[in-house]
Amino acid sequence: xxxxxxxxxxxxxxxxxEVKLVKLCKAGDEAAREELVHAHSGRLFxxxxxxxxxxxxxxxxxxxxxxxxxxxxxxxxPKRGVSAWLNRVxxxxxxxxxxxxxxxxxxxxxxxETEGPGREPSEISEKERLRKDxxxxxxKLPEKxxxxxxxxxxxxxxxxxxxxxxxCNEATARWRIHRARRLFREAWKEQGESGxxxxxxxx
Amino acid sequence: MRVRCWLVRRxxxxxxxxxxxxxxxxxxxxxxRLCDACAEEFRKAAGALDALRSAGEDVTWGEAAAGQSWxxxxxxxxxxxxxxxxxxxxxxxxxxxxxxxIAAGAWMAIVPGGELERGTPDDMADVFPADYSAVSREQVRxxxxxxYSLDALPVSYEVEWGRF
Numbered sequence: 349x350x351x352x353x354x355x356x357x358x359x360x361x362x363x364x365x366e367v368k369l370v371k372l373c374k375a376g377d378e379a380a381r382e383e384l385v386h387a388h389s390g391r392l393f394x395x396x397x398x399x400x401x402x403x404x405x406x407x408x409x410x411x412x413x414x415x416x417x418x419x420x421x422x423x424x425x426p427k428r429g430v431s432a433w434l435n436r437v438x439x440x441x442x443x444x445x446x447x448x449x450x451x452x453x454x455x456x457x458x459x460x461e462t463e464g465p466g467r468e469p470s471e472i473s474e475k476e477r478l479r480k481d482x483x484x485x486x487x488k489l490p491e492k493x494x495x496x497x498x499x500x501x502x503x504x505x506x507x508x509x510x511x512x513x514x515x516c517n518e519a520t521a522r523w524r525i526h527r528a529r530r531l532f533r534e535a536w537k538e539q540g541e542s543g544x545x546x547x548x549x550x551x
Numbered sequence: 552m553r554v555r556c557w558l559v560r561r562x563x564x565x566x567x568x569x570x571x572x573x574x575x576x577x578x579x580x581x582x583x584r585l586c587d588a589c590a591e592e593f594r595k596a597a598g599a600l601d602a603l604r605s606a607g608e609d610v611t612w613g614e615a616a617a618g619q620s621w622x623x624x625x626x627x628x629x630x631x632x633x634x635x636x637x638x639x640x641x642x643x644x645x646x647x648x649x650x651x652x653i654a655a656g657a658w659m660a661i662v663p664g665g666e667l668e669r670g671t672p673d674d675m676a677d678v679f680p681a682d683y684s685a686v687s688r689e690q691v692r693x694x695x696x697x698x699y700s701l702d703a704l705p706v707s708y709e710v711e712w713g714r715f
Contacts, residue, residue, distance in 0.1 A: 378625070381621075381624075381625075382625075385617060385620060385621040386614070386617045386618075386621070389612065389616070389617045389620050389621075390612035390616075390617065393610075393612050393616070393620075394607070394610055394612065397610055398607060398610070410620055411620060411623050411624050411627065414620075414624045415624060415627055415628065418624070418628055419628075475605075478602060478605070478606055479606040481602070482602050482603055482606035483606070485599075486603075498607075501568075501600065501603050501604055501607065502603065502604065502606075502607030503607070526564060526565065529564035529565075529567075529568065529596075529600065530564055532599060532600075532603060533564065533595065533596050533599045533600075536595075536599035536602065536603075537595060537599070
């Protein structure tokens with residue numbers, strides 16, 4: 349099977365600008381730190397949010413990741429990817445949060461913006477319902493497949509970056525993505541959501 | 552190249568994700584045009600992937616959220632770290648008991664009238680008066696140590712000590 353890597357932007361590649369930014373952060377430059385937070389926080393939030401389905405916890409994970417980064421910045425080699433380092437920390441924190449929640453028996457529910465105590469179910473838009481269904485299907489996946497699936501399909505990260513974040517080799521990351529897609533398809537089918545995508549000229 | 556259904560089913564997800572390319576992808580697509588069952592499976596695979604991707608697109612992270620996060624991070628970074636003094640109960644208790652014992656010992660040694668008061672050798676005679684002693688002073692004869700060699704130790708010496 350010709351599994352050719354999709355040309356996704358490699359977030360792990362360290363640009364000269366980022367090397368300079370890290371050096372400035374080491375020197376205690378607040379503006380550089382803020383720039384770094386602005387550049388990477390969105391990606392970290394989306395990864396955490398889609399894995400956890402919890403807005404507040406995802407925000408905490410973003411903050412904790414950056415705190416760990418700034419506290420240990422002296423030990424970080426600026427030539428190595430900042431993104432890869434942050435991704436790995438965020439993924440590890442997210443996995444910890446997932447395990448903690450499951451251990452405590454907390455049922456994970458995806459909170460949407462329009463959903464609230466005073467809202468009727470009919471008010472929830474179709475998109476939000478779709479998101480909830482998708483998340484429910486993702487939640488059925490084992491942890492080792494869920495993480496690469498979200499990183500690849502939602503965050504559009506390259507296999508190389510995923511392998512760095514998961515601390516495994518690239519072939520393993522690709523295999524997990526492949527397997528995760530199949531498992532997600534089966535979970536999605538179980539939920540009765542199928543046939544939305546019509547076969548057109550693509551085949 | 553003719554491909555079998557089982558091979559197509561295995562490659563469905565990568566084809567739907569756009570990762571199968573070249574001649575392989577062409578042959579897979581050709582098979583899907585001919586086989587309705589595989590085409591249906593492809594539809595489902597592509598539908599699931601499409602739903603997954605579109606669900607991810609809705610989550611937006613604006614500049615305001617990033618700014619808010621930065622303010623929270625800066626506040627936590629500049630917060631003075633709380634000094635944590637952790638006392639372990641067992642070492643603390645051991646240290647306290649030890650200090651008390653040393654203090655008690657020092658008090659008994661220094662303060663007159665304490666039970667462990669020490670005196671001169673003459674005073675010790677009062678502590679152990681002759682009336683109460685197991686042996687009289689006459690009976691206690693400290694043998695005068697002479698220079699004996701171990702080989703030439705007199706037999707009577709051993710007997711005497713044994714009897715005593």
